[in-house]
Amino acid sequence: LQLDASNVTRRPIPDTLFGIFFEEINHAGAGGLWAELVSNRGFEAGGQNIPSNIWPWSIIGDESSVYVVTDRSSCFERNKIALKMEVLCDSIGSSNTCPSGGVGVYNPGYWGMNIEEGKKYNVVFFVRSTGDIDLSVSFTSSNGSLTLASENIKALASEVSNWTRRELILEANGTDNGARLQFTTTKKGLIWFDQVSAIPMDTYKGHGFRNDLIQMMIDLKPRFLRFPGGCFVEGDWLGNAFRWKETVGAWEERPGHYGDVWKYWTDDGLGHFEFFQLAEDIGAAPVWVFNNGISHNDQVETQNVMPFVQEALDGIEFARGDANSTWGSVRAAMGHPEPFELKYVAVGNEDCGMPYYRGNYLEFYDAIKKTYPDIKIISNCDASSQPLDHPADYFDYHIYTLASDLYVRSHDFDNTPRNGPKAFVSEYAVNKTDANTGNLLAALGEAAFLLGLEKNSDVVGMVSYAPLFVNTNDRRWIPDAIVFNSSHLYGTPSYWVQQFFTESSGATLLNSTLMGNSSIVKASAISFQTNGKDYIQIKAVNIGEKSIYLDVAVTRSIAKFYLFKKKVLTSTNVMDENSFSNPEMIVPQESLMEMTEEDDLMFVLPPHSLSSFDLK
Numbered sequence: 001l002q003l004d005a006s007n008v009t010r011r012p013i014p015d016t017l018f019g020i021f022f023e024e025i026n027h028a029g030a031g032g033l034w035a036e037l038v039s040n041r042g043f044e045a046g047g048q049n050i051p052s053n054i055w056p057w058s059i060i061g062d063e064s065s066v067y068v069v070t071d072r073s074s075c076f077e078r079n080k081i082a083l084k085m086e087v088l089c090d091s092i093g094s095s096n097t098c099p100s101g102g103v104g105v106y107n108p109g110y111w112g113m114n115i116e117e118g119k120k121y122n123v124v125f126f127v128r129s130t131g132d133i134d135l136s137v138s139f140t141s142s143n144g145s146l147t148l149a150s151e152n153i154k155a156l157a158s159e160v161s162n163w164t165r166r167e168l169i170l171e172a173n174g175t176d177n178g179a180r181l182q183f184t185t186t187k188k189g190l191i192w193f194d195q196v197s198a199i200p201m202d203t204y205k206g207h208g209f210r211n212d213l214i215q216m217m218i219d220l221k222p223r224f225l226r227f228p229g230g231c232f233v234e235g236d237w238l239g240n241a242f243r244w245k246e247t248v249g250a251w252e253e254r255p256g257h258y259g260d261v262w263k264y265w266t267d268d269g270l271g272h273f274e275f276f277q278l279a280e281d282i283g284a285a286p287v288w289v290f291n292n293g294i295s296h297n298d299q300v301e302t303q304n305v306m307p308f309v310q311e312a313l314d315g316i317e318f319a320r321g322d323a324n325s326t327w328g329s330v331r332a333a334m335g336h337p338e339p340f341e342l343k344y345v346a347v348g349n350e351d352c353g354m355p356y357y358r359g360n361y362l363e364f365y366d367a368i369k370k371t372y373p374d375i376k377i378i379s380n381c382d383a384s385s386q387p388l389d390h391p392a393d394y395f396d397y398h399i400y401t402l403a404s405d406l407y408v409r410s411h412d413f414d415n416t417p418r419n420g421p422k423a424f425v426s427e428y429a430v431n432k433t434d435a436n437t438g439n440l441l442a443a444l445g446e447a448a449f450l451l452g453l454e455k456n457s458d459v460v461g462m463v464s465y466a467p468l469f470v471n472t473n474d475r476r477w478i479p480d481a482i483v484f485n486s487s488h489l490y491g492t493p494s495y496w497v498q499q500f501f502t503e504s505s506g507a508t509l510l511n512s513t514l515m516g517n518s519s520i521v522k523a524s525a526i527s528f529q530t531n532g533k534d535y536i537q538i539k540a541v542n543i544g545e546k547s548i549y550l551d552v553a554v555t556r557s558i559a560k561f562y563l564f565k566k567k568v569l570t571s572t573n574v575m576d577e578n579s580f581s582n583p584e585m586i587v588p589q590e591s592l593m594e595m596t597e598e599d600d601l602m603f604v605l606p607p608h609s610l611s612s613f614d615l616k
């Protein structure tokens with residue numbers, strides 16, 4: 001590797017180069033990053049009609065002791081469904097005595113709640129009754145046999161004849177990661193429940209994000225966060241698309257919606273506000289993708305698209321407007337009086353081929369630029385090999401393919417016009433049989449691709465892998481970067497590859513040329529500063545089956561370099577994957593090394609590996 005360390009050929013890498021794409025797919029948010037434990041908390045999963053779908057709520061007791069049905073009696077206008085429970089049995093002495101544990105309903109959360117000994121959980125619910133109530137609110141093991149935490153709620157009929165909000169803190173005295181929340185009673189009567197929430201008290205910064213999952217995001221040092229999708233933004237039908245106004249304000253008043261592309265209900269606790277909060281919390285610039293009047297199966301003609309344009313403008317005002325503006329005041333009321341720093345928006349997702357895309361796009365572009373000239377607008381149309389026929393600051397580029405193909409696509413931007421919009425490679429991954437559920441082969445294909453993007457970072461401005469998360473209980477899309485269940489997680493090799501690029505954003509690209517004719521190695525070099533010290537970092541991927549010697553010749557530099565840190569990602573078999581039973585089979589191995597003045601910069605690239613060498 002011929003490496004030119006002079007100032008002449010070095011080039012700054014954009015500050016924003018590596019970031020994260022978060023989509024509500026695979027229960028990434030609901031049942032994932034968003035720490036709400038209750039699934040279908042307002043009983044609305046069947047929509048606004050009754051009988052509604054109360055799954056995964058289930059009944060404790062049989063038909064002789066309890067009768068459960070949904071009705072439309074909720075006090076919340078946008079989500080009218082409530083759960084009505086008629087208790088037919090009574091406490092000891094009655095001719096119809098309740099079973100000893102009582103009767104009621106339980107919610108198992110998203111394939112079991114992770115309840116941990118010593119931890120506290122905030123439980124909120126709305127209740128109404130025609131008589132006195134005597135309820136047990138408990139976390140129990142999955143079959144209810146073991147109680148992990150419990151509180152008794154008693155109230156007179158006069159106190160609960162109208163809907164009342166109840167809040168309590170449950171502290172667990174045992175651990176079970178497949179637990180459930182239940183309401184039980186042995187008191188005959190009629191009780192209604194609505195909007196039930198249970199959230200651990202120790203979420204990230206108290207903002208509702210699951211600590212272990214958000215830490216995986218933070219560790220990637222992401223410079224931007226693209227959200228909330230993906231196809232999730234479009235919907236198979238517009239009626240099921242993510243529409244931000246339905247997701248802000250008090251959580252109990254949000255209607256929730258069925259994401260018809262990834263086929264699950266979300267209560268939308270993770271809404272427009274929370275996405276901006278997430279971006280701020282992880283130190284990333286928000287990139288908001290909004291619906292542009294187009295879904296997979298229906299679309300709004302350009303002449304009718306203005307309501308969608310207004311919705312986008314309002315969504316921007318929600319983020320950026322001052323606390324006195326119409327929508328900025330909603331944000332302020334939610335606890336964030338200061339505006340969020342929104343500088344990037346994407347007009348739709350993968351819609352370029354749709355008949356009304358260009359017409360609609362221009363309406364959005366003109367309206368947004370008029371009010372917010374500094375906002376960078378991202379088009380769905382690919383300009384990697386030909387100029388766009390419309391104005392844009394970035395063009396979106398998605399690629400899912402085989403490892404060998406992604407490897408050669410590291411050159412995709414070599415010939416992209418340098419005077420047009422910059423590329424936002426917002427979704428890339430090796431998939432299909434090459435990747436299985438996330439193996440080393442996929443990761444190495446992606447590593448080679450990223451080295452090419454780093455080299456082309458004069459025209460590639462932003463890059464993110466997709467999808468980020470998968471709840472192992474609902475794998476809608478494989479592979480993914482982070483696999484989790486209610487209590488555990490691991491990074492796939494694709495996740496760990498991204499950690500090799502955490503120093504790149506805002507660094508300096510050094511001109512480097514691989515000599516020789518090896519088609520199985522790719523490399524790049526950057527320089528960066530940490531704690532006031534200068535480093536050169538060389539990254540190289542070897543997709544071959546044999547070790548390769550990489551001889552680094554630093555030209556036009558009078559400095560002597562010393563190896564400081566070496567990092568290698570490899571495994572014995574290129575098809576190897578991490579798993580819950582072996583989560584760290586393939587993770588970067590780091591070593592600190594010192595070289596003597598006499599040593600050459602000669603490094604070994606193991607078979608099937610990605611390596612980085614930091615030089616001081």
Ligand code: AHR
Pocket residue numbers: 023025229230231232349350398427466467477
């Ligand atoms: O990342 C999964 C999906 O792939 C995204 O929702 C979509 O944009 C793409 O087709």
